[in-house]
Amino acid sequence: MTFHYLQSADDPRVSDYTRLTDVHLRKVREPAEGMYIAESSRVLRRALAAGHRPRSFFLAEKWLDDLADVFEQFPEVPAYIGSAALLEDITGFHLHRGAMAAMHRPAPVPLPELLAGARRVAVLEDIVDHTNVGAIFRSAAALGVDAVLVSPRCGDPLYRRSVRVSMGTVFQVPWARLESWPDDLGALREQGFTVAAMELTSDAVDLDDLAGRNPDKLALVLGTEGAGMSPETLAAVDLAVKIPMRRGVDSLNVAAASAVAFWELRPRD
Numbered sequence: 356m357t358f359h360y361l362q363s364a365d366d367p368r369v370s371d372y373t374r375l376t377d378v379h380l381r382k383v384r385e386p387a388e389g390m391y392i393a394e395s396s397r398v399l400r401r402a403l404a405a406g407h408r409p410r411s412f413f414l415a416e417k418w419l420d421d422l423a424d425v426f427e428q429f430p431e432v433p434a435y436i437g438s439a440a441l442l443e444d445i446t447g448f449h450l451h452r453g454a455m456a457a458m459h460r461p462a463p464v465p466l467p468e469l470l471a472g473a474r475r476v477a478v479l480e481d482i483v484d485h486t487n488v489g490a491i492f493r494s495a496a497a498l499g500v501d502a503v504l505v506s507p508r509c510g511d512p513l514y515r516r517s518v519r520v521s522m523g524t525v526f527q528v529p530w531a532r533l534e535s536w537p538d539d540l541g542a543l544r545e546q547g548f549t550v551a552a553m554e555l556t557s558d559a560v561d562l563d564d565l566a567g568r569n570p571d572k573l574a575l576v577l578g579t580e581g582a583g584m585s586p587e588t589l590a591a592v593d594l595a596v597k598i599p600m601r602r603g604v605d606s607l608n609v610a611a612a613s614a615v616a617f618w619e620l621r622p623r624d
Contacts, residue, residue, distance in 0.1 A: 358419075414434065478550075504530065556589065559597040
């Protein structure tokens with residue numbers, strides 16, 4: 356393997372790693388260039404275990420031994436090495452989680468293929484906080500959700516904060532970005548899914564009531580953190596569902612609510 360020792364923050368070979376703290380830039384650039392950033396050695400290994408292909412590695416010299424087996428597995432992939440100060444100049448923050456890698460984005464999975472055999476699906480409408488997106492994916496992976504669908508304006512599940520918060524579980528749960536919202540909810544209904552919106556409405560049923568019905572196929576729609584579910588989406592679902600609250604609390608953070616709902620609505624047979 357050939358290691359490239361960096362001398363300047365302006366080295367064009369590491370352009371994949373520049374301005375990683377510029378959220379707007381990275382949200383536009385990474386999908387357009389077919390790449391994403393895997394941050395930390397653990398996340399990197401989970402990406403590789405999922406079959407994702409690296410474009411390059413980016414690390415301080417002290418992490419070389421820790422990833423020696425990875426470098427042996429991908430001898431053709433360049434590894435760029437620099438001092439902690441230089442790497443921080445390039446990325447915009449201090450690296451303290453080991454190596455990073457620029458990864459090729461996997462090809463999108465067609466929706467019919469994604470839904471084949473699925474019984475529990477999470478649908479994220481316009482959830483823009485990448486921490487919440489990552490946390491929802493982690494709960495989905497842990498609690499048996501078969502697939503995740505994200506609306507056109509939802510945060511990128513492969514944005515580095517989403518990936519990091521998910522602890523790499525975003526690579527384990529099949530997902531797809533919908534193109535026509537909320538019309539694409541009709542495709543779920545055509546596949547036999549009951550579509551439920553997690554929303555506090557006057558006619559919302561309690562979570563345990565829906566769990567007792569044990570629908571064979573269920574798609575749970577989770578709304579954006581601030582405004583909640585859009586009226587158009589509420590009109591397109593079969594029913595609304597709520598978590599019964601106590602002590603005057605009217606709602607939970609969307610990531611926390613997703614974990615409660617995924618567990619309670621798991622298939623009972």
